[in-house]
Amino acid sequence: MAVVDGSDPYSRYFLEPRSTADLADRARLIETATSRCHTLVPLIKEIGTDALFALRRIGRALDASRGDTERSERISAFFDHCKTNDLAMSVAQTDVKGDRSLGPSAQPNPDSYLRIVERQTDGIVVRGAKVHTSCTPNTNELIVLPTRAMGAADSDWAVSFAIPVNTPGLRLVASPYGSHAGSEFDSPISSQRLMMETTTLFDDVFVPNERVFLDGQHEFAGPLALAFVDYHRFTAISYKLPLVDALVGSAALMADMNGISRAAHVRDKLTALISYAETLRALVESSAQRGTPDDAGVFVPDPLIVNIAKSHFAHGYHHALQQVQDLAGGLLVTAPGGADFSNPDIGPMLSSLLGGRDGIDGEQRIRAMNMVSDLTTREFGGYHAVLAIHAEGSLEAEKMMIARSYDSSRVVTYARKLAGID
Ligand SMILES: Cc1cc2nc3c(=O)[nH]c(=O)nc-3n(C[C@H](O)[C@H](O)[C@H](O)COP(=O)(O)OP(=O)(O)OC[C@H]3O[C@@H](n4cnc5c(N)ncnc54)[C@H](O)[C@@H]3O)c2cc1C
Numbered sequence: 007m008a009v010v011d012g013s014d015p016y017s018r019y020f021l022e023p024r025s026t027a028d029l030a031d032r033a034r035l036i037e038t039a040t041s042r043c044h045t046l047v048p049l050i051k052e053i054g055t056d057a058l059f060a061l062r063r064i065g066r067a068l069d070a071s072r073g074d075t076e077r078s079e080r081i082s083a084f085f086d087h088c089k090t091n092d093l094a095m096s097v098a099q100t101d102v103k104g105d106r107s108l109g110p111s112a113q114p115n116p117d118s119y120l121r122i123v124e125r126q127t128d129g130i131v132v133r134g135a136k137v138h139t140s141c142t143p144n145t146n147e148l149i150v151l152p153t154r155a156m157g158a159a160d161s162d163w164a165v166s167f168a169i170p171v172n173t174p175g176l177r178l179v180a181s182p183y184g185s186h187a188g189s190e191f192d193s194p195i196s197s198q199r200l201m202m203e204t205t206t207l208f209d210d211v212f213v214p215n216e217r218v219f220l221d222g223q224h225e226f227a228g229p230l231a232l233a234f235v236d237y238h239r240f241t242a243i244s245y246k247l248p249l250v251d252a253l254v255g256s257a258a259l260m261a262d263m264n265g266i267s268r269a270a271h272v273r274d275k276l277t278a279l280i281s282y283a284e285t286l287r288a289l290v291e292s293s294a295q296r297g298t299p300d301d302a303g304v305f306v307p308d309p310l311i312v313n314i315a316k317s318h319f320a321h322g323y324h325h326a327l328q329q330v331q332d333l334a335g336g337l338l339v340t341a342p343g344g345a346d347f348s349n350p351d352i353g354p355m356l357s358s359l360l361g362g363r364d365g366i367d368g369e370q371r372i373r374a375m376n377m378v379s380d381l382t383t384r385e386f387g388g389y390h391a392v393l394a395i396h397a398e399g400s401l402e403a404e405k406m407m408i409a410r411s412y413d414s415s416r417v418v419t420y421a422r423k424l425a426g427i428d
């Protein structure tokens with residue numbers, strides 16, 4: 007986990023990728039951590055370092071446009087602070103956004119996007135809110151990024167900075183979703199794991215100059231948002247891998263316990279699930295292999311493949327759930343609870359009658375069923391299902407990036423040749 011390169015050892019998450027091999031290692035690190043956390047990414051280093059890499063790149067571009075080094079120095083100082091102290095970071099990018107068809111300055115409520123309400127000699131004051139901010143109650147620092155491209159009229163909304171989570175005026179309203187965990191028997195994953203999101207309120211928060219990265223330079227809002235996405239969607243597809251593995255494993259396990267492994271329709275469904283999961287894995291690997299260096303030699307994963315991977319995952323997710331649920335059976339939502347199995351009056355009877363194929367007793371089968379139910383049908387399953395569609399950008403955001411990243415000149419030239427035009 008630690009990088010030992012002559013300086014003090016530091017967490018590998020902070021290693022800026024200098025090669026395609028570094029990108030592949032980062033993907034493996036994120037996959038392994040998520041796997042150990044039973045399909046939930048820890049997200050206290052991954053997303054923060056995605057933002058730090060993006061800030062570094064855009065900070066250089068901003069400084070180059072002004073002929074100074076001010077923002078790069080601020081960003082580097084903050085990067086080193088997080089790295090040296092091994093801090094946990096959240097990233098607040100998504101604004102509440104009000105009317106989605108309008109930009110920040112055209113909103114009926116000017117606070118629909120986080121904005122600068124006052125400029126002081128030693129800093130800025132910001133007001134508004136960000137939503138869906140993951141893990142904020144568990145982190146030290148909150149990094150704030152703009153959500154979208156902005157025009158000149160949106161300058162007050164073009165803002166990026168970092169603050170400790172206990173900064174005065176910063177208020178975290180945690181979502182209660184997923185907080186009703188059952189017992190370890192009934193909810194084997196969600197009774198142990200929870201990712202908490204907050205609605206993150208900025209009630210006139212003062213941010214000192216040394217922590218301000220963007221304050222009005224609207225032309226850099228879009229590039230910063232996209233630079234973050236370049237890294238964060240790669241992180242996302244890496245941490246989807248344990249989840250798709252869990253779905254394939256669940257389907258195979260339930261098919262075996264139910265004694266249906268050799269049925270033709272079961273083989274069809276397992277093959278479809280394997281293809282779904284392994285296509286994603288191949289795309290993660292390919293996006294790292296096809297990574298390219300930016301102006302400072304820091305490698306960026308191929309955005310075309312990253313977005314195809316994320317789109318493949320998100321579009322196939324609910325169909326994959328259907329296949330797993332189909333093979334498991336209705337006990338996913340009707341099985342007796344852990345207390346019934348430990349009741350000496352009925353437990354032995356349940357264990358005998360709810361078994362599957364020879365060798366699988368009722369308790370084993372219901373434990374497996376409960377894991378699959380946790381993953382696919384209960385509150386935790388619902389959380390993963392919405393996370394699949396929306397987190398790290400919704401379906402349309404990926405579609406836009408695929409269109410934007412694909413250079414069609416090669417295929418148009420080929421088509422012209424086939425048509426005999428050239
Ligand atoms: C579990 C979870 C964790 C998350 N963690 C974080 C986090 O840590 N930090 C963070 O910053 N964000 C986080 N997000 C936010 C995530 O990136 C957003 O959910 C995603 O970008 C979609 O935004 P939204 O939820 O506001 O939905 P919306 O943008 O409102 O999308 C709803 C629908 O409206 C459509 N739509 C939106 N705008 C337009 C438009 N202009 N024209 C036409 N159609 C439009 C969309 O395509 C979609 O179909 C998280 C989300 C989830 C679900």
